[in-house]
Amino acid sequence: MSRKEVLVVEDERDIADLLALHLKDFDCDVTVASDGHEAMRLGLARDWDLVILDLRLPGPDGLTICRALRRESRYVPILMLTAKSTELDRVVGLETGADDYLAKPFGIPELQARVKALLRRVEALAGEAAADRPDEKLIRDGLTIEVERRQVWVDGREVQLTAREFDLLLFFARHPGRVFNRGQLLDQVWGYNHDGYQHTVNSHINRLRAKVEQDPAQPRFILTVWGIGYKFAESRNLT
Numbered sequence: 001m002s003r004k005e006v007l008v009v010e011d012e013r014d015i016a017d018l019l020a021l022h023l024k025d026f027d028c029d030v031t032v033a034s035d036g037h038e039a040m041r042l043g044l045a046r047d048w049d050l051v052i053l054d055l056r057l058p059g060p061d062g063l064t065i066c067r068a069l070r071r072e073s074r075y076v077p078i079l080m081l082t083a084k085s086t087e088l089d090r091v092v093g094l095e096t097g098a099d100d101y102l103a104k105p106f107g108i109p110e111l112q113a114r115v116k117a118l119l120r121r122v123e124a125l126a127g128e129a130a131a132d133r134p135d136e137k138l139i140r141d142g143l144t145i146e147v148e149r150r151q152v153w154v155d156g157r158e159v160q161l162t163a164r165e166f167d168l169l170l171f172f173a174r175h176p177g178r179v180f181n182r183g184q185l186l187d188q189v190w191g192y193n194h195d196g197y198q199h200t201v202n203s204h205i206n207r208l209r210a211k212v213e214q215d216p217a218q219p220r221f222i223l224t225v226w227g228i229g230y231k232f233a234e235s236r237n238l239t
């Protein structure tokens with residue numbers, strides 16, 4: 001893994017120092033922004049590999065900065081920090097565009113696990129971009145997706161999906177480990193003409209699981225993230 005450029009946006013000095021200390025274990029070069037204005041300037045000035053973003057800041061807050069970063073064409077993983085778990089519940093309900101969330105105070109192993117997963121995603125995306133071809137074939141453990149032919153095999157057995165089920169599966173498989181809430185899935189997979197009913201997502205996921213999962217009650221590909229939404233399993237979670 002090459003060295004990673006990480007922007008830490010945190011106005012509390014001791015927490016910023018703690019983050020910087022532990023990020024160095026991951027071969028990261030850390031830059032700290034201690035208020036929202038500095039974060040906006042630095043955040044948009046460079047191509048970061050990871051941004052760790054505190055929600056409450058002097059100047060523009062974490063939500064504003066997150067949205068600004070998401071308007072950029074290049075995707076950057078964002079880990080958002082919140083002051084307490086009640087605030088976390090509120091924030092994940094908003095469509096912030098953050099990839100993951102952590103409530104303060106957090107344990108170091110928890111922080112390390114989040115950072116590791118997000119940095120692994122950066123590597124995976126880089127590999128995917130390099131391998132982006134029209135005859136694209138995605139292979140995730142026992143699942144094979146032939147993108148152009150819109151065909152799907154699970155453990156060597158072809159499964160028949162509707163157009164929407166296929167789009168949903170492809171979207172998930174292209175973003176392993178990333179958590180999406182139902183609103184984000186409606187926007188990304190159904191597009192802007194969706195009916196806005198989140199139960200539409202649930203029912204499609206149930207039908208998709210019935211087709212691609214051996215045991216839909218214990219899915220290995222499309223996992224439920226309680227209180228937030230769904231994610232596609234990362235390789236280490238596949239059994």
Ligand code: CA
Pocket residue numbers: 010011012054055056057
């Ligand atoms: Ca703060």
